[in-house]
Amino acid sequence: MEAISTSVLVIILFVLIIISAYFSGSETAMMSLNRYRLRHLANNGHKGAKRAIRLLERPDRLIGLILIGNNLVNILASAIATILGIRLFGDVGVAIATGVLTLVVLVFAEVTPKTVAALHPERIAFPSSVLLKALLVLLSPLVKIVNFITSTFLRLLGIRSVKADDALSQEELRTVVHEAGALIPQRHQEMLLSIMDLEKVTVEDIMIPRSDLYAINVNDDFSRINKQVIQSPHTRVLLYRDNIDDAVGFVHLRDALRLQSKQQFSKSSLLRAVKEIYFIPEGTPLNVQLANFQQNKERIGLVVDEYGDIQGLVTLEDILEEIVGDFTTSMITTPSEDINQQQDGSFLIDATINIRDLNKEMDWHFPIDGPKTLNGLILEYLEEIPEPNTSMRLSGYPLEVVEVADNMVKTVRVMPQHYKAPKGSRN
Structure with missing residues (x-):
């Protein structure tokens, strides 16, 4: 070092501080990246995002590489600063160099680059990923040795996996939707939250109870049956014999009115137009029932308990209204007629x-x-x-x-x- 002039040492020290700032900023930028936006950019072909994802697949290797580089640079900068201090101020120069270098590294190589990187992680991470990828290949043997020692120590502490887990829990996803703000319209936020709530709600929570079912007793007088068909507020009506638990099936008013128009309407023709009943077990979550409706190509079903007794009626529209709101009202929430x-x-x-x-x-x-x-x-x-x-x-x-x-x-x-x-x- 004595053969190297003071001015050259100052230049080398300046370069080392810049390199230290690069490693500090890169570390913060890589760890501050939004993993979901990163995947989105990578899926759209962004090369920088693809490189960043590959580096973040093993965060232990990435952190090991950055810390190796950062520590080597900082130690070398400390040695050079000490030499400069001794040359310029003698024995007291060691203390001066230590104080000045600590302040310079803290401000220019730590706080400033990390702050900038935290505010603009993509601008820093994507370009720096090119050099980090090359350094990871070049320093691979040293990184592996350091990681082996580190992973052994982590196992002693009971930590086995070093892979990042980016999975979100339902409550975390709910928070993401809430915090989306103007990015997702309020109405869409409500729909997304309702979808997540489907598994917490069962068919009993939304069914029309058996006491409120509009159903027709096929053993009634035919004139009464005819009147009930005409006055039905629903497009599908349940038919039963004396007791609602003895359900016959559903008839679509379209079929009944077609028979009336052809003057073929009678009890026997009405029973021939009946569709088979689709039964739903009590306690079925709405997300499961929505999938069952789709799989079985059904739109309406009767909820039954463990004894087979009918408890109520659920339709596909009832489940969809849990997501998008009532189809028959405006989007403004107003109290019902009840x-x-x-x-x-x-x-x-x-x-x-x-x-x-x-x-x-x-x-x-x-x-x-x-x-x-x-x-x-x-x-x-x-x-x-x-x-x-x-x-x-x-x-x-x-x-x-x-x-x-x-x-x-x-x-x-x-x-x-x-x-x-x-x-x-x-x-």
Whole structure:
């Protein structure tokens, strides 16, 4: 080193600091890359993204390479700075060189390049991946030795895999959708979140309960059957014999009206037009049932319990409405006809309403892991059929039973303005 002039040493030190800044910035840039955007760019043929993906397949090798280069450069820079300090300031130059070099490396070779790389990772990572790929081949033996020692130590700590795991959990994916902001319209965000929620919702949560089914008893007088067919609010009607559990099948009104137009409408012709019933086991998640509808080319089915008793009816449209919203209403969320707001701010609610629908429409937080209707929730809480004017507080909401009939609660008054979240609740 004594043969090398001071000016040359200063130039070498300057170059080493630049190299150190390169390694520091490259490390931060490579580790700050968005892995999903990276895959998207690579799939579109971006060469820099492809190189970055190959380097990130083994992050231990990449980090080992960068740290080897960075440490070699910093150690050499420290040695040169020490020589310059001694030449310029004598023995005290060692302390001066150490202090000045520490500040220079910290500012120009660490903080500044890493900050820039964190803000613009692609601009730094893609060009630097060319040199990193070449250095990885050139220093491969040294990198392998360092990685072998490192992996052995990691195994002693109980860490086996060194491959990056980029898989997102459902909750993490939900956060990504929420944080997308203007990149994904609000309506699309709601649809994506609804799709992820399908596996948490079962067919009982959205089915039309058996008590509300519009069905025709084929053992009734034919004139009554004819009137029910004409007045049906649905395009498919369930036929049964005396008891709804003795279901015959579904008839499409199009077929029934065609028979009427040909003056061939009778009980026997109606029964011949019946389609076979598609049964759905109780507890089937909506994502599974959606796939089953598609696989079996069905659009409607009856939900049955473990004893084969009919519990309700589910259609393909019901599941799709869980994703995109009600087809029969505007996109603006408005209370249904089962919910009537009063002048005092309270709501008169039909107690047969589905709790999930009530929560969704009113942004309330009644529990949905038990009974499916508000009536069922009240009966479970009281453990008896209440008298009219009975008051209670459910999940923080003050309720008043307004009407009771046929052994069930018919109408309830809810006063959300007096809502108090239960202790421990996040709502």
